[in-house]
Amino acid sequence: MRTPLEGKAAVITGAGQGIGRAIALRLAADGADIAILDLNIENAKRVAAEVEALGRRAYATVSDVSDRDSLHAAVEGAEKELGGFDIMINNAGIAQVLPLLEVRPSDFERITQINIGGVLWGTQAAAASFINRGVKGKIINASSIAGHTGQPVFGVYSATKFAVRGLTQAAAQEYARYGITVNAYCPGTVGTGMWEEIDRILAERDGVPIGASFRNQAGGIALGRPETPEDVAGFAAYLAGPDSDYMTGQAPLIDGGMLFI
Template identity: 85%
Template sequence: MSTPLAGKVAIITGAGQGIGRAIALRLAKDGADIAILDLNIEKAQMVIAEIETMGRRGYATSTDVSDRDSLHAAVERAEKELNGFDIMINNAGIAQVLPLLDVKPADFEKINNINIGGVLWGIQAAAASFIKRGVKGKIINAASISAHKGQPIFGVYSATKFAVRGLTQAAAQEYARYGITVNAYSPGTVGTEMWEQIDRIMAERDGVAIGDSFKNQASGIALGRPSTPEDVAGFVAYLAGPDSDYMTGQSPLIDGGMLFI
């Protein structure tokens, strides 16, 4: 069995569940040792236990990605525990279902601090380590279809994901001279805990049955089904592996055919 990431170490934020968990398991399957940085340490440790049954090394630590010092310190701990790292995946993020008129300062600050701040601090921590150690590492960020087309009632969420695209492009240019690549992945409608939460909010708002909003979102997908976390993880494995070495500054859609732009 081919293991394209054998000997590599990946740090993944927000990998205790959903897409992050699927990414962690896929990269471990491909040969990487995994560190998970997650606010929910119990869930993170459960994923690490799965990874260790695959014969990979694993490490989990509680981290608030919106706090620069917390995230930088967690990356340093993971680097020390696993003797370095080669891949940084800034996956952690939250959704927000609010019409623009209803957004309050606290709502705005929270989602920006996590979705933009968490990516920026992760880029910083990884790049500083890669440059110091002379590692031609890979930084991979979580964008969204909403990073390519702003979505109504997801207005500020969309803005944060557009910001992730901008950070990805800027970082790719800043760090190219060090051999560091920076890319992002843009999922569509994915069956995760996050979408279950979105669906409940939209059901209450629109007076429809739970599940209807998710079905409506998925109905326009060309390939005829919503995405699974594993669909996204497969693409992230490509970004983390050697076949993407000549790719940088990009945020491709992995949405089954929702947007064509």
């Protein structure tokens, strides 16, 4: 039986762990070859080995998404190694737990360069490649529930995820005439290393036990359990596959029922 992404290839940033790794493995299971871009080459190589164990080709390389030249070079390398690609997933990002009064220029610059810059540079690199090769590709960006509703002590993080939605909408309109679609996914409280770090910071800030903040967040999920990276990967696979061909410029929630908007 033909798999949904057979004959396709995907480039995924931040794919060495967490949600990015889960997306890489899901798309590989669906038939795609995968380029794993990550700051940590050892993590990237481990995921590449997992992809290859699923019978797909894999390419692992270092990339700093905040650096336009680095990301463009990594995407060009992936195109060469995989013989082209059809799907670009701008997944890499960081969190920031700071009240607005405590945000300093260095804090602002780092998170915006990664969370916004990484999406912009990745979108540029993918669109240029798709247009040059005449490929009706798919660009998929990582936003968040915080990109739909601003959250206290996550103010600048929320702003970056709102920005991802804006870039997604603008790119969808700019590239529609080439047959390129651009969408985003908006996860909620996902059990990853990123949330472990958030939980640690909140525990120290609020004087609560480790794990309490995560449990409090997860307690508000209608489906009654925390989100897993695989939950997000399933939706990313839909956006990457043919069933979403008539969808563009959208940023749906995939949060188990946290926000209802």
